[in-house]
Amino acid sequence: MRIPGLGKAAEIADDGLAGLEHNFITSNVEALVNWARMRSCWPATFGLACCAFEMMAAGAAHYDLGRYGMEVFRASPRQADLMIVAGRVSQKMAPVLRQVYDQMMEPKWVISMGVCASSGGMFNNYAIVQGIDQVVPVDVYAPGCPPGPETLMHAILTLHDKIHTGELLKRRETTGTGETATGAGIMVQQRDGQTAGLAIRS
Amino acid sequence: MPELTEPEMTEPELTKPEPAESVRYGVSASEISSQTVLFVTVDEYLEVAAAARDDGFDQLIDLTAVDYLSYPGARARPVDVQPERFEVVVQLIDHTSGERLGLRVQVPATEPTAPSLFDLWPGCENLEREVFDMFGIEFTEHPDMSRILMPEDWIGHPLRKDFAVGDVPVQFSEASAPR
Amino acid sequence: MTAERVMRRGDDSAVLRLSEAEAARIGGDTADPADDERVMLNMGPAHPSTHGVLRLMLEMEGETVLRSKPVIGYLHTGMEKQGENLTYLQGCTNVTRMDYASPLFSELAFSLTTEKLLGIEVPERATWIRMLMCELNRISSHLLFLATNGIDLGAVSMMIYGWREREEVLRFFEKVTGLRMNHNYIRPGGVAADLHDGWQGDLRELLELIEPRLDEYETLMTGQPIWRERLQGVGAINADEAIALSATGPLLRSTGYAWDLRRDEPYLAYDEVDFDVIVGTYGDCYDRYAIRINEIRESMKIVLQAIDKMPGGDYRLQDKKVTPPPRIRLDESMEALIHHFKIFTEGYKVPKGEAYAAVESPRGELGVYIVSDGSSTPYRMRVRPPSFINLQTLPHLMRGGLIADGVAIISSVDPILGEVDR
Numbered sequence: 194m195r196i197p198g199l200g201k202a203a204e205i206a207d208d209g210l211a212g213l214e215h216n217f218i219t220s221n222v223e224a225l226v227n228w229a230r231m232r233s234c235w236p237a238t239f240g241l242a243c244c245a246f247e248m249m250a251a252g253a254a255h256y257d258l259g260r261y262g263m264e265v266f267r268a269s270p271r272q273a274d275l276m277i278v279a280g281r282v283s284q285k286m287a288p289v290l291r292q293v294y295d296q297m298m299e300p301k302w303v304i305s306m307g308v309c310a311s312s313g314g315m316f317n318n319y320a321i322v323q324g325i326d327q328v329v330p331v332d333v334y335a336p337g338c339p340p341g342p343e344t345l346m347h348a349i350l351t352l353h354d355k356i357h358t359g360e361l362l363k364r365r366e367t368t369g370t371g372e373t374a375t376g377a378g379i380m381v382q383q384r385d386g387q388t389a390g391l392a393i394r395s
Numbered sequence: 396m397p398e399l400t401e402p403e404m405t406e407p408e409l410t411k412p413e414p415a416e417s418v419r420y421g422v423s424a425s426e427i428s429s430q431t432v433l434f435v436t437v438d439e440y441l442e443v444a445a446a447a448r449d450d451g452f453d454q455l456i457d458l459t460a461v462d463y464l465s466y467p468g469a470r471a472r473p474v475d476v477q478p479e480r481f482e483v484v485v486q487l488i489d490h491t492s493g494e495r496l497g498l499r500v501q502v503p504a505t506e507p508t509a510p511s512l513f514d515l516w517p518g519c520e521n522l523e524r525e526v527f528d529m530f531g532i533e534f535t536e537h538p539d540m541s542r543i544l545m546p547e548d549w550i551g552h553p554l555r556k557d558f559a560v561g562d563v564p565v566q567f568s569e570a571s572a573p574r
Numbered sequence: 575m576t577a578e579r580v581m582r583r584g585d586d587s588a589v590l591r592l593s594e595a596e597a598a599r600i601g602g603d604t605a606d607p608a609d610d611e612r613v614m615l616n617m618g619p620a621h622p623s624t625h626g627v628l629r630l631m632l633e634m635e636g637e638t639v640l641r642s643k644p645v646i647g648y649l650h651t652g653m654e655k656q657g658e659n660l661t662y663l664q665g666c667t668n669v670t671r672m673d674y675a676s677p678l679f680s681e682l683a684f685s686l687t688t689e690k691l692l693g694i695e696v697p698e699r700a701t702w703i704r705m706l707m708c709e710l711n712r713i714s715s716h717l718l719f720l721a722t723n724g725i726d727l728g729a730v731s732m733m734i735y736g737w738r739e740r741e742e743v744l745r746f747f748e749k750v751t752g753l754r755m756n757h758n759y760i761r762p763g764g765v766a767a768d769l770h771d772g773w774q775g776d777l778r779e780l781l782e783l784i785e786p787r788l789d790e791y792e793t794l795m796t797g798q799p800i801w802r803e804r805l806q807g808v809g810a811i812n813a814d815e816a817i818a819l820s821a822t823g824p825l826l827r828s829t830g831y832a833w834d835l836r837r838d839e840p841y842l843a844y845d846e847v848d849f850d851v852i853v854g855t856y857g858d859c860y861d862r863y864a865i866r867i868n869e870i871r872e873s874m875k876i877v878l879q880a881i882d883k884m885p886g887g888d889y890r891l892q893d894k895k896v897t898p899p900p901r902i903r904l905d906e907s908m909e910a911l912i913h914h915f916k917i918f919t920e921g922y923k924v925p926k927g928e929a930y931a932a933v934e935s936p937r938g939e940l941g942v943y944i945v946s947d948g949s950s951t952p953y954r955m956r957v958r959p960p961s962f963i964n965l966q967t968l969p970h971l972m973r974g975g976l977i978a979d980g981v982a983i984i985s986s987v988d989p990i991l992g993e994v995d996r
């Protein structure tokens with residue numbers, strides 16, 4: 194029997210690697226590294242609200258994120274390279290979010306899961322940060338309220354693609370908005386709940 | 396083309412509580428949505444609450460407040476009640492008889508303080524902190540009168556009517572340096 | 575039995591009454607220089623075992639927890655404020671996002687209050703559908719508890735099983751409501767859609783699937799020595815203390831105090847179905863676990879009865895005021911179109927007044943208090959959040975225990991942070 198691209202099965206069985214027709218693969222280091230990174234994204238647990246349940250559901254039996262090599266949700270941001278921000282981020286939580294992000298090792302990626310994380314969603318009020326991209330740089334946005342596990346998986350696969358092409362890191366280098374630069378590169382104003390003025394419904 | 400007519404949206408009769416007929420624990424009482432509600436001033440508050448507790452109302456179910464700053468028209472309150480801007484809303488339950496009792500404390504805007512119920516029902520601790528956080532009503536003798544939901548250095552009290560819903564920019568001025 | 579323990583104000587209370595700034599200043603230093611065993615410890619808010627974004631400040635002596643303070647608000651969403659700006663029809667989309675493990679209960683409480691204000695009665699079928707869906711939601715919520723409780727205690731397989739069964743219930747929800755969670759299904763005036771054809775079969779299949787699996791869990795955990803060892807006697811509270819602290823739900827019932835709104839203040843059609851109120855004895859983590867697993871069985875009983883007794887009729891009130899016209903009429907009648915448009919943009923006006931309605935959610939008494947000013951949005955919308963109030967018991971449950979047991983205790987209180995912070 195022939196295994197396409199490799200050689201005769203019997204020869205491989207007898208001679209091991211030497212039995213391969215092509216026993217080396219050419220590549221450049223970058224592609225190899227990117228491939229490895231893509232295949233071993235470890236998310237940090239950063240579940241906040243309803244979306245976190247769908248994130249956990251994605252990791253659990255039925256949807257099984259383990260198929261993409263990422264079922265290990267790391268409790269410590271030091272051991273993770275992907276942050277899935279699942280849920281609404283409040284003004285009180287924003288500094289914590291940033292702190293967790295800062296503790297992660299380069300290279301790192303962020304998925305913004307759900308409309309709340311992406312834009313504040315239906316909660317356009319004093320309490321919720323209107324989009325986490327004000328706090329951390331976001332690579333992929335997953336829409337939905339909540340995005341089902343399928344949507345999250347799609348987001349993750351999109352991210353995998355982007356990691357594979359190395360596009361994200363290149364962009365960060367050129368715009369200088371990586372870890373080594375000034376965080377998200379966005380200046381954020383001091384909050385002040387009072388400036389919005391008197392608004393009494395008529 | 397059919398006529399453009401609006402469907403009639405009938406206004407049901409207003410269900411107003413009757414002016415205080417009954418009196419309980421020395422204060423006027425009304426029926427509001429099938430629950431007895433007592434109207435008290437800040438001074439009477441603790442006394443009435445203690446009387447209710449001794450009467451068998453063993454659990455505090457809820458404690459919150461309403462800011463009546465922009466309420467249109469008059470509130471349906473018994474005639475002898477002097478309405479104030481804030482109303483602290485308390486709900487008690489007597490597990491033996493299953494009766495629920497409401498308290499409405501009139502708290503003036505000029506001096507938003509009220510005594511704490513901590514010594515009667517310690518379960519009010521978080522609820523009173525929440526009312527303080529959201530309405531700025533201070534509860535005297537509360538063991539830990541501090542903000543609970545908003546950050547400690549937040550300015551303003553969100554559920555007051557003169558606090559806009561407002562989409563405010565995020566405070567994020569002090570990112571800790573990468574480590 | 576006495577509640578004296580929870581009434582203390584001073585340093586001998588279990589509650590750490592210290593501001594965050596102060597705690598940060600003390601930091602890891604000893605609170606009392608003479609006593610170098612005593613340290614302040616921070617847990618959360620991004621901690622895996624604290625169910626979302628709960629943060630705890632703990633005063634520790636070695637491994638023993640002395641005083642503690644739950645620091646909350648990390649998920650504060652301003653929902654009560656938001657609720658003042660959404661019409662009564664939109665209100666359900668708002669409250670459903672509070673307790674996202676049991677969204678239908680918040681919708682139900684909101685709808686019941688609005689209906690009280692409007693003075694309307696919903697058709698019988700709607701009532702029964704509501705009850706059926708809520709009980710299913712209780713099952714899925716308790717399954718979730720079993721899963722998270724399992725993983726907090728290291729029973730990882732329980733976590734996988736719990737999610738697997740929950741997924742089955744969610745599939746039924748998706749079929750009926752269109753969404754897996756945050757349904758906005760129960761609305762003032764009835765429910766959003768009728769049950770699909772063949773729902774009885776689907777449900778029977780579902781219950782047949784869950785039933786034997788519950789027995790599996792029992793084999794896996796209930797009788798298992800490690801499980802008992804870790805839970806029995808941990809985080810005990812007595813009935814007087816629980817009542818003094820305003821606790822409701824499984825937390826109160828675990829102390830042996832039988833109080834369940836479904837039985838004691840029946841709403842919907844709970845007085846027409848037969849079920850038991852499960853109570854514990856010792857008020858410890860084990861009782862709280864056992865109550866929930868048995869409540870799943872009781873809910874299944876109710877669901878079965880609802881299948882048999884489901885009345886016919888309309889699934890929502892046919893009152894022009896609160897109910898939009900059926901979709902099909904929009905193509906035929908301009909009037910219907912205007913009506914539809916008005917209801918969804920302006921909403922309907924609700925007479926002045928105030929009302930409170932409460933339901934027994936999987937976490938305790940969930941109530942909604944609405945003050946209406948006669949317009950189409952509530953003047954004030956208040957939710958009595960059971961987790962928020964039950965969370966007050968945490969310092970008292972943790973005092974004197976080991977930090978490792980703390981995780982079991984937090985998990986057994988089963989707080990949903992979305993509803994704690996709102």
Ligand code: SF4
Pocket residue numbers: 242243244279280281306307308309310314337338339340671756
């Ligand atoms: S996007 Fe929707 S589901 Fe996700 S956190 Fe926001 S409200 Fe919840």
